[in-house]
Amino acid sequence: MPVVVAAARMVTARVRVLTVRHARRDTLPPFRGGAHTLLTLPDGTRRAYSIASDPARAEAWDIAVLREGHGSTILHELPVGARLHATHPQHGFGVADGAARHVMVAGGIGITPFLSMLPALADVTLHFCARSAAEAPLLAEARALAGDRLVTWFGARRLDLAALFADAAPGTHAYCCGPARMLAAFRDATAHWPDEAVHSETFLGLAPEAAAAGEAFTVRLARSGEVLAVPANRSLLAVLREAGIAPEASCEGGACGTCTVQVLAGTVLHRDLCLSAAKRSRVMMACVSRGAGELVLDL
Ligand code: FES
Numbered sequence: 673m674p675v676v677v678a679a680a681r682m683v684t685a686r687v688r689v690l691t692v693r694h695a696r697r698d699t700l701p702p703f704r705g706g707a708h709t710l711l712t713l714p715d716g717t718r719r720a721y722s723i724a725s726d727p728a729r730a731e732a733w734d735i736a737v738l739r740e741g742h743g744s745t746i747l748h749e750l751p752v753g754a755r756l757h758a759t760h761p762q763h764g765f766g767v768a769d770g771a772a773r774h775v776m777v778a779g780g781i782g783i784t785p786f787l788s789m790l791p792a793l794a795d796v797t798l799h800f801c802a803r804s805a806a807e808a809p810l811l812a813e814a815r816a817l818a819g820d821r822l823v824t825w826f827g828a829r830r831l832d833l834a835a836l837f838a839d840a841a842p843g844t845h846a847y848c849c850g851p852a853r854m855l856a857a858f859r860d861a862t863a864h865w866p867d868e869a870v871h872s873e874t875f876l877g878l879a880p881e882a883a884a885a886g887e888a889f890t891v892r893l894a895r896s897g898e899v900l901a902v903p904a905n906r907s908l909l910a911v912l913r914e915a916g917i918a919p920e921a922s923c924e925g926g927a928c929g930t931c932t933v934q935v936l937a938g939t940v941l942h943r944d945l946c947l948s949a950a951k952r953s954r955v956m957m958a959c960v961s962r963g964a965g966e967l968v969l970d971l
Contacts, residue, residue, distance in 0.1 A: 673695075674694070674696065674755055674756075674757060675755070676692065676755050676756075677690050677750055677753060677754045678692060678732060679691040680750070683809050683810055684806065684807050684808070684809050685807070687736055687738050687739070687809040688736070688739070688747065689724070689734050689736045689809075689810070690735045691733070691734055692732065692758065693731060693732045695755060700730060700731070701761060702727065702730065702761075703761030703763070703788070704761075704763055704767070705766055705767055705785070705790070706722070706763070706765040706766030706767065706785045706788060706789045706873070707722070707723050707761035707766065707785075707788065708720050708721055708722045708765070708928070709721060709758045709759050709760075709761055710758070710762065711735070711756050712758075713746050714750075714754075714756075718921075718922050719922065719923070720923055720927075720930070721737065722735075722784035722785040722788070722849075722873075723761060723784075723788055724783075724784040725787070726788060726791050727788055736784045736809055738780070738809075764929045765785055765849070766785075767789050767792055767793060768845045768869070771843065771844070771845040771869075772844065773795045774793055774844070774845050775796075775797050775836065775845070775846050775847070776797065776798045776799065777799045777801070777831065777849075777850065777854070778850060779848075779850020780807070780808070782848070782849035782850035782873075782874065783800055783809060783814055783849075784809075785873055786798055786849065787810060787813055787814060790818055791817065796818070796821055797823060799823045799824075799825060800814055800822060801825040801831055802824075802825075802826055804826050805824070808826065811824075833857050833858055833861035834857075834860070837858075837862045840862075840864060840865040840866065846869060848873075851874065852874065858872060859872070867949055867950045870948065872946070874927045882960075883943075884910065885905060886941070886962045887941075888902060888903050889902050889963035889964065889965060889966065889967065890963070890967075891911075891967045892966060893917070894968055895970070900915060902963075908933070908961070908963075909924065909959040917971050918958070919931045919932060919958060921958070921959055923959070924959045925945075925959065925960065926943055926946065926957050926959055926961070927946055928946065932955045933955060933958045934971075935967055935969060938963050938964075938966055938967035939964040939967075940952070940961055940963055940964075940967065941963065942956060942957075943961050944960055
């Protein structure tokens with residue numbers, strides 16, 4: 673969809689919120705809380721961003737952009753009135769059906785998907801972690817939505833994830849969105865929880881050099897029988913692209929869940945930040961994960 677930047681404001685020293693509208697219509701497509709969109713930037717790269725506004729507000733979406741690399745710099749410098757392309761909402765993360773209670777943990781810019789989830793929820797606690805209140809993006813919005821259900825953890829006041837998730841109460845679902853270190857700690861803290869009660873999202877994946885590095889391996893394509901070599905300094909995604917059969921990709925750092933490939937056989941060395949343990953038994957993220965020896969892919 674063509675969208676236009678209708679307004680922009682800095683909400684912290686490093687986070688800019690863009691308000692986008694459809695370029696030709698009065699409303700944008702409906703979405704459920706937690707959804708994200710893939711923006712195509714003026715240089716052709718695509719980046720995933722949570723829609724941080726209330727799903728009931730159909731005329732515009734708020735998208736918060738942390739300045740942390742090439743794509744985000746473009747969005748920080750984009751003038752009001754500029755045009756972009758946005759996909760229809762993608763729903764990989766959101767409020768779990770049938771959950772009675774929700775415990776959410778946001779780290780910094782990771783607050784964004786929760787802002788669109790909160791309006792639909794009654795029994796929820798949102799833990800918001802940041803270096804300081806000044807560096808906590810959209811804090812006022814989180815306060816307005818969550819009220820006394822918001823618990824802030826700034827500076828030296830640290831959230832103990834292991835203690836928070838020590839008890840896996842039936843009906844309670846755990847959610848986390850934040851940087852890789854927080855997600856790893858969240859995964860450890862909820863390792864004893866049922867897989868379907870644990871949800872995480874991040875758009876901050878591995879750096880490009882780290883995403884491409886590892887041991888060489890091969891992939892056999894089940895549909896054509898072709899065998900492709902993935903050298904030590906390239907990602908599976910890059911090799912599949914060269915062969916003209918790559919899946920869609922966005923973050924290229926193992927974070928967004930876009931570049932899924934079905935695995936039929938072989939040992940996968942998973943390095944993503946987005947797949948649950950159950951999904952890891954069937955699929956891999958081509959941008960960061962690798963194989964030990966040969967993998968057979970459903971391609
Ligand atoms: S492109 Fe985002 S996980 Fe691979």
